[in-house]
Amino acid sequence: MKQFFKTLHHVCIVVHDLDKTVDYYEQLGVGPWFDYPKAGPYVEFDVPNRAASDAMRYKCVDLDNVQIQICQPSELDSPQRRFLDQHGEGVYHLGFEVADRDAAEAAARALGIGVTARGARADGSGFAYFDTRAQAGVVLEVRKSA
Template sequence: MTHPFKTLHHVCIVVRDLDRAVRYYESLGVGPWFDYPKSGAYLEFEVPNREASEAMRYKCVDLDNVQIQLCEPSPLDSPQRRFLDAHGEGVYHLGFEVPDRDQAEADARALGLGVTARGKRADGSGFAYFDTRSQAGVVLEIRKTA
């Protein structure tokens, strides 16, 4: 078994107003920001609400040691929208880079973690979110970058 939660890739923060948040970070010298690269079609794409997922807006910045992702959920029902409505702005998930998406998902499932959303592309890249909020304080995600 590998350890899927070893290499932190990003911290995702849910915000009410993406443009306002980016402007604030830029005023602190944090940037440049770029749109989340939603590259390639998924062979497998299992999310609670596809329309809400596609309507979310993201901006990212690569720091020296980690990426920050800002997420503005749409008004449509999604885990991110429910988090924002219940808790306000804040860290929604931690994303960990893995060498093998399928193996990391299997290893996390073997640890007893339930999958809440997942996606996989033909090149093996993709993601899986796990139901860890009540135990870890945040959602944990694994991802394989193309």
């Protein structure tokens, strides 16, 4: 079986106040932070709530070995908002880099893992979030960079 949860790319932490959290990390010497880079348009974009997805705020920092993403969901209904309301701030998902997003998504589906959100671009880049919280303790994501 091909291992697609092998190369950790990022850890995503959901917070109430993005600016306050980034300020704290900067006081610890963690930075520089940048806005999550929105790449080109998706040819496929299946998320539970498009407006909520569009309204989320993200900041990222590249460390030597992994990226940290901080996410502040809007008040609109989304999986991230529900996580924050039910569990408080914390790690929402782990993102893994893959060579082929489509193949990784298909392999996960073949294992019976449900997809909760997905996006694909014409160049083959994109993401897929999996319904793994109950079994893995966290949402798992695969992503392919452009």
